[in-house]
Amino acid sequence: MHRYRQPEPTADQLRMLRQRLGSVHVRQRLGIEHDHAVDLFGHGRLLHPENWLSAQSLLRALTRISGMAALGRPLARRHRVHRRDVGVPGLPLSLDGLSMLHLTDMHLDMAGDTTDALIDSLAGVEADITVMTGDYRARTYGPIDPVLRHMRRLRPHLPGDCFGILGNHDCLAMAPAFEGMGIRMLLNEALSPRDGLHLIGVDDPHYYRVDSLERAMTGLPDGGCRVLLAHSPEIFRQAAHAGIDLMLAGHTHGGQVCLPGGFAMIYDCDCPRRYCRGAWRYREMSGYTSAGCGTSLLDIRFFCPPEIVVHVLRAVDSQ
Ligand SMILES: [Fe+2]
16 A cells, blocks of 8 residues: 555645645645545545556557557657747736746656657747646656656756646645745745736646635736636636636646547546637637646557647737
8 A cells, every 4th residue: 555655745844835825725635635545546436547457457458469559659759849829918018929838747757758758859949937737747646756856857958937736646745846946836826927927826626626716816916917827627717707818727638549630539627628628718718728748547649749838928909
């Protein structure tokens, strides 16, 4: 059982986290992390794919034997790097052209070469700020030392100030460790890295459901533009009605193993398909759900390349 336990923050880290996030959030996060590990290997939800470890092994064996692994593994390391302009109401003219590198679902410890492939693809990618929307670890449980080692190697390749949130594969103990590497984690918190640019980050809304836009946005000044980092797009309605201008998300992997033409067989996301991949819009809010940089469960991709996105923010006339 020991190797499946979730690592816990140290006593000092716990004090800091409670002070910053509130004792209820910390208690919920750590409590659900613990229950998740117990559920997976105890008497939990037997039909969840992650719980069915023998099925995972069988699937991996099948992909190896069928040759799908040999085809799909290289495809999972060939990142599509692209820049896109996005009009953001409220963005001051002085910030027109500000670029934001968006990485998500890196699952850095999935395989020995996952991080190397990402570092190679990031060569020459320029941006003013880096944002990461969760899922740094391959598994949803177990040790975090491997992912911390990989992140230490990746960090020098991330341009500008760096911000992150936690996904459903991550645990709270990773947050102070990442902050020690100069990555500011936003756990139902907000920061303004530039005058007129408010960056808001919520904890995982998919599995942990301990996201609180209300807590994150309390005390934000009026005006400027509001960019939300959320692991999954599932809270798009709440975000739009909270006055978010741009929402950046991941989690879906774009389907990861898709049919020809890129049609996703499954998104594992409780929201309409149009919000599960690429650019979308809901009411006045723009959104982007990245297909992610890495893989989970199976280390392959088909008809769904991993992506590295640079969002170039453009001031728009909101009249
Ligand atoms: Fe993921």
